[in-house]
Amino acid sequence: MQEIKIENLIEEITSFYDPKLHHFVCLNANDLGENRLKLQWIFTFYNQEDNYQIFWTICSFDEVLPTITKIIPSAIMSEAEIVDLFGVQIKDIQGGLYLDETSPISPLRCSI
Amino acid sequence: MLHIKRFLKKSPWVLHYNTGSCNGCDIEILACLSPRYDLERLGVLNTGNPKQADIFLVTGPLTHRCHDRLLQLYSQIPDPKVVVAVGSCTCTGGVFKDMYNVNNGIDSLIPVDVYVPGCASSPELIMDGIVKALEILEGK
Amino acid sequence: MKKTITIPLGSQHISLLEPVRFNFSCENEKITDVDYNVGFVHRGIEKACTEKFEYKQVGYVVARVCGLCAITHTMAYTLGIEHILNIKTNKKIDYLRILMLELDRIHSHLLCLAHTAENSGFEGMFMKIMGDRELVMDIQEAISGNRVQFDFVCIGGVNRDISTECEKLAFTNLALLDKKVDDLIGKFTSNWSTALKYKNIGALSYDDAFNFNALGPLARAAGAAIDVRAESSILPYKEVGYKMILGQNGDIYDRNLVRLKEIKNSILMCQNILSGLTEGEILVKFKGKPNGESFTRLEAPRGEIFYYLNANGTNMLQRVRIKTPTFSQIPGMVEIFKGSDYADAPAILASFDPCMSCTAK
Numbered sequence: 212m213q214e215i216k217i218e219n220l221i222e223e224i225t226s227f228y229d230p231k232l233h234h235f236v237c238l239n240a241n242d243l244g245e246n247r248l249k250l251q252w253i254f255t256f257y258n259q260e261d262n263y264q265i266f267w268t269i270c271s272f273d274e275v276l277p278t279i280t281k282i283i284p285s286a287i288m289s290e291a292e293i294v295d296l297f298g299v300q301i302k303d304i305q306g307g308l309y310l311d312e313t314s315p316i317s318p319l320r321c322s323i
Numbered sequence: 324m325l326h327i328k329r330f331l332k333k334s335p336w337v338l339h340y341n342t343g344s345c346n347g348c349d350i351e352i353l354a355c356l357s358p359r360y361d362l363e364r365l366g367v368l369n370t371g372n373p374k375q376a377d378i379f380l381v382t383g384p385l386t387h388r389c390h391d392r393l394l395q396l397y398s399q400i401p402d403p404k405v406v407v408a409v410g411s412c413t414c415t416g417g418v419f420k421d422m423y424n425v426n427n428g429i430d431s432l433i434p435v436d437v438y439v440p441g442c443a444s445s446p447e448l449i450m451d452g453i454v455k456a457l458e459i460l461e462g463k
Numbered sequence: 464m465k466k467t468i469t470i471p472l473g474s475q476h477i478s479l480l481e482p483v484r485f486n487f488s489c490e491n492e493k494i495t496d497v498d499y500n501v502g503f504v505h506r507g508i509e510k511a512c513t514e515k516f517e518y519k520q521v522g523y524v525v526a527r528v529c530g531l532c533a534i535t536h537t538m539a540y541t542l543g544i545e546h547i548l549n550i551k552t553n554k555k556i557d558y559l560r561i562l563m564l565e566l567d568r569i570h571s572h573l574l575c576l577a578h579t580a581e582n583s584g585f586e587g588m589f590m591k592i593m594g595d596r597e598l599v600m601d602i603q604e605a606i607s608g609n610r611v612q613f614d615f616v617c618i619g620g621v622n623r624d625i626s627t628e629c630e631k632l633a634f635t636n637l638a639l640l641d642k643k644v645d646d647l648i649g650k651f652t653s654n655w656s657t658a659l660k661y662k663n664i665g666a667l668s669y670d671d672a673f674n675f676n677a678l679g680p681l682a683r684a685a686g687a688a689i690d691v692r693a694e695s696s697i698l699p700y701k702e703v704g705y706k707m708i709l710g711q712n713g714d715i716y717d718r719n720l721v722r723l724k725e726i727k728n729s730i731l732m733c734q735n736i737l738s739g740l741t742e743g744e745i746l747v748k749f750k751g752k753p754n755g756e757s758f759t760r761l762e763a764p765r766g767e768i769f770y771y772l773n774a775n776g777t778n779m780l781q782r783v784r785i786k787t788p789t790f791s792q793i794p795g796m797v798e799i800f801k802g803s804d805y806a807d808a809p810a811i812l813a814s815f816d817p818c819m820s821c822t823a824k
Binding site for chain 1: 501502505507509510670673674675676688689693694695696697758760767769771773781782784786790791792793794795798823
């Protein structure tokens, strides 16, 4: 577990991530209420038993978050998912992966 | 005079569409077509074209995004047609009932002729449902 | 003259079990760009797990994320909640769980192979493999009582013990299937329609497998040794004879072979478990309510499955995060499609073994 600041996200991930050594599992979001959102970028190590490296931060829903898709292409799915389900804003990531006009807006948020 | 209904019963073609089910019923429908259960002995063929289909097999609780597609497919199947709802979630919503992106069963949108329960429906049940559908098709 | 035309595949298509839409932009025969729409089956299970169902029921709800790897979902959830509740299971429970996981893997791989054969235009092979698959379905039905959605695993153990008749049936059917898989390996290495035509089609390179976070058979066919069964010690896979199976070129041909060899390995594991099974309790008693968080990884038939659970000491969980194999592999799939012929698209798609119910939850 390592806490990071959202401004430093790109530098932290760039300096840490090596595609041959680390496996990006997913980006996890958890609404803690009172406009606080906990984000966890979860990595594991190839060929090591149950070894996680987790970067976490707490941000608010008003911030525009940076994207790590340029470093890890498969992160686009996780990011598009939390844009849809939590209603956060991520740079260059569009919503609409799961939800339509008839669906509720950001359903996984505690209260709006 | 051409007795089209008599022949229709001999070779009913099936269109299958998944509106958000867990895949369980869909693989059982595939298993129905396999040699053990062999639905083809009733003349049933799986088709991808709604304009050639007689029986509409639907699985899943009808998600919001599948809503319009289901309606389109249903309206493209020529009359007479029979709709078979396969699986508990297709009939009533089942385990997915009242989740935020589902409509609690396809009968909220299109008329259903045969309800096949089960989670997941066994191939025997699905075949029973199709045989029942054939009777209804003859009467329509 | 090059002119781009757009050809859609899905959401309703004969070669697809589930609704998914790909828009292929093609120049002549070659695919240049792919646009995907995977959210057709989004139901909202993650929210229902925290608001509608209590933690003891969630295991059976998450099984309905996907019918093909239902047991893997229940298993991953159960291992996570057992970690929070601090429940220690005995060896017999672990072995029974691995047995069902591997039987599920066999039937899922066989379905994928049948589907690939069908999409390459070999209907007879599809029928043959689906016929062989019934041998495994029979074992599953005998052990758990249901063919597809077997709610076998529960918190603290398993719901049913294996009777001697089941064991006998399992041994007979597995031995039969083993011979049939040998036969299939021959057909998938020498037959033109299922094998030779697909050499170097839909290939993923070794480097791209890492760059795009490929998982499961997709990665292992490219030679990347990525398998949670080797990286996790939650379930005793090493004791039952697990072996990593790798391909070389990462094309459809190799993916089919990796799946077939994994079936062989899974059959061996099942036989080892069945012959070494001891008497013992199948359910461990527990009390208390979960409080804490857990991260669980498990190898589903398609790759790594990941569960994040957060509990706050009540009957309701605070957050359930499900990450499934197809979900994170879609950018990699798009990369493989680019540069392929459009005519191969259904076969390439089937060889990924995509699971959209998993992806959209």
